[in-house]
Amino acid sequence: MRRFLLTSRKPLQQRALSLGLVCALGGTLHFGARGVAMAQFYPIGKPGVPWGPTERTEWLAKQSIKRSYHEEVLSKIEKLRQAGDFEVFQYGALSYDTEKYPLFALKTPGFGKTGKPVVLVTGGVHGYETSGVQGALRFLETEAKEYADEFDILVAPCVSPWGYETINRWNPNAVDPNRSFKKDSDSEEAAAIMKLVSGIESPVLLHMDLHETTDTDESEFRPARAARDGKETYVPDAVPDGFYTVGDTENPQTEFQAAIIASVRKVTHIAPPDAKGCIIGEPVAQEGVINYPIKSLGLCSGVTGAKFVSTTEVYPDSPKVTDAVCNEGQVAAVTGALEFVKQGLRAKVAKVQA
Incomplete structure (x- = not known):
């Protein structure tokens, strides 16, 4: 949706023409401080006003x-239970509908x-990100x-089933x-x-949190967030075409992230940076990798304090993928x-035994 920001410093006639253009395009205008006219960029709420209960x-x-969560997720979990290779257990239920x-x-x-x-693997923290859930199940x-034989593995494949x-x-x-988090x-x-x-009594060594970046991030979810949080405007950004990861600013583990990128490259393409050298507004730290302060942001990847953490980001809307x-x-x-972690552990053991 196109964004308009019209200021009161324009001549009155020019402002009237501009406002008429906005109205002709079907926009709704709200007036902020000092006579600033703001077109509504999301259909709920008013620009500049955080959402309340209404x-x-x-x-x-x-x-x-x-x-269907039951048909697409729970049925696969049941098959895994029947196969007998993993212990399946319930760790909670959402109060929105505990049975569902x-x-x-x-x-x-x-x-x-x-x-x-x-090792911890989480999927579907953002329920709409399909391959986060289905990728965890596929793993x-x-x-x-x-x-x-070498790891204790725990997988929560669909953290947000209502969102799914x-x-x-x-x-x-x-x-x-x-x-x-x-x-x-x-x-x-x-x-x-x-x-x-x-x-979990033992420290988690590796945590992989599986996500996607989709076209609806730009068309729906980011504008919705800006509206919810009371932003006066929404500035669109580009959606990267390809796979990338999000590491930890405080613990980047560059070789670890590079190993993930190298493995994924065998399956699908890696997202290039934009013209500013960024992916989703963040500077690219190395090929296909950006870093966030994961703990302070409350991201799932920061929940364990693991030495090795990565948030994956697949782009499902690319014409290059299925x-x-x-x-x-x-x-x-x-x-x-x-x-990567396995080879590191083996090298450590070999060094001790040498």
């Missing part, structure tokens, strides 16, 4: 079920009692048991779970994962990370 209720009323939205995780046999390094179906069904970034309260979280989804992690390629890209990211 706006959040209006937003929720517009959401609808578009796919149980939360399940899967772990390798003897998890937490073997002395092996601990369980195809690769996870191959690493069970309604294809949403937020939960029903218009809260982003992936900014809510903090004390006294206002996201049930995040709180459930934090409780799950708190019960759903299957996106899922396999997520699997390649996880296995690339596991291979």
Whole structure:
């Protein structure tokens, strides 16, 4: 949606013409400080005014079920249970509908009692990011048991099932779970994962959090966030075409991130930087990698304090990929990370034994 910002410093006639143009394009105008006219860039709320309960209720009323958590996720978890390679357990349920939205995780046999390094994989923190969920399940179906001899592996494949069904970034309260991994979280989804992690007795060595960056980030979710947070305007940004990762500003682990990129490159293309050398507004630290202060932002990847952490970002709307390629890209990211850590551990043992 096009953004207009018209200031009162223009001559009156010019302002009238500009306002007429906005109205002709179907925009709604609101007036801010010093006579600034602001076109509404999102259909809920007023520019410059944070949402209250009324706006959040209006937003929720517009959401609808578009796919089935039971058919697309729980049925696959049940098949994995029946196969017997993993222990399946329920770690919570969302109060929006406890029967419809149980939360399940899967772990390798003897998890937490073997002395092996601990690995956590999370998917669907943003429920609408399909390959985050399906990629985690695909990893369980195809690769996870191959690493069970060397790692204790825990996978929570769909952290936000309501978001999965309604294809949403937020939960029903218009809260982003992936900014809510903090004390006294206002996201049930995040709180459930934090409780799950708190019960892991051994330190987590590796955490992979599987995500996507989609065209709807730009067409819907970022404008919605700007409106919710009371921004006066929304400035569009480019959606990167390709895979990239988000590392930790305080613990970048450049070789680890490079190993993930190298593994994924065998499956799909890596996102190039934009003309400013950035991806989603952040400077590229190395090929296909940007860094965030993950803990202070309340990101899921910061929940464990693991030495090796990465948030994957697949671009499912690229003409160069299919759903299957996106899922396999997520699997390649996880296995690339596991291979890097495995080789590092073996080298450490060999050095001690030398």
